[in-house]
Amino acid sequence: MAALKAADVETGLSAAWYGPQGALISNDEVAAFAARSGGMLRGVAGVDLSRPMEAVRELRRAVRELGFVALRVVPWLWELPPTDRLYYPLYAACVDLGIPFCTQVGHTGPLRPSETGRPIPYIDQVALDFPELTIVCGHIGYPWTTEMIAVADKHENVHIDTSAYTARRYPAELVDYLRGRGRRKVLFGTNYPMITPVQALEHLDQLGLDEEARELFLSGNARRVFAL
Numbered sequence: 137m138a139a140l141k142a143a144d145v146e147t148g149l150s151a152a153w154y155g156p157q158g159a160l161i162s163n164d165e166v167a168a169f170a171a172r173s174g175g176m177l178r179g180v181a182g183v184d185l186s187r188p189m190e191a192v193r194e195l196r197r198a199v200r201e202l203g204f205v206a207l208r209v210v211p212w213l214w215e216l217p218p219t220d221r222l223y224y225p226l227y228a229a230c231v232d233l234g235i236p237f238c239t240q241v242g243h244t245g246p247l248r249p250s251e252t253g254r255p256i257p258y259i260d261q262v263a264l265d266f267p268e269l270t271i272v273c274g275h276i277g278y279p280w281t282t283e284m285i286a287v288a289d290k291h292e293n294v295h296i297d298t299s300a301y302t303a304r305r306y307p308a309e310l311v312d313y314l315r316g317r318g319r320r321k322v323l324f325g326t327n328y329p330m331i332t333p334v335q336a337l338e339h340l341d342q343l344g345l346d347e348e349a350r351e352l353f354l355s356g357n358a359r360r361v362f363a364l
Contacts, residue, residue: 275300296321
């Protein structure tokens with residue numbers, strides 16, 4: 137809460153983490169954090185991808201009972217790209233529940249294969265198969281940022297978030313996109329605790345965003361996409 141308040145953040149998203157070894161941070165733990173936040177935190181669900189029906193049931197519980205606003209799956213943790221059949225029941229459930237699917241694109245920081253983070257073909261194919269699904273692609277997509285922008289342009293419901301990057305590290309093509317035609321496509325993110333909101337915002341003024349682009353980036357797009 138202190139980190140959010142230090143950056144004048146009104147609302148933040150806190151995500152559960154699930155991998156093949158189980159829950160690193162469970163949905164119930166995130167719900168407890170959110171309950172103590174005075175409304176500043178909203179939960180993002182995680183699930184056990186290897187158990188499709190259990191995963192769908194847990195997602196429905198997280199949304200309907202815990203008040204979560206999205207699902208997040210990190211493909212490199214599972215070493216399965218977003219086009220794997222294990223994801224597809226969850227995509228259908230997200231559409232049914234009216235929530236976004238959040239994922240990670242680009243290379244991996246940990247020493248794990250990066251292939252699962254390619255926007256093309258994976259995000260592109262999912263968006264073709266589920267045109268009603270809202271997809272939020274975290275971590276910008278570097279070194280495939282141009283691919284990520286192309287997929288966001290192609291598909292109405294595909295978005296990019298800047299988590300894991302401070303403003304001064306945004307690739308030039310993303311900054312140009314954010315200033316112009318992509319102003320309704322890019323969402324601000326941090327990847328706390330690795331990057332705090334204050335750190336992520338430190339060089340924001342150097343991006344040259346006009347008032348509309350800045351408001352959409354920091355607030356408007358997230359409010360619309362996550363129904364906050």
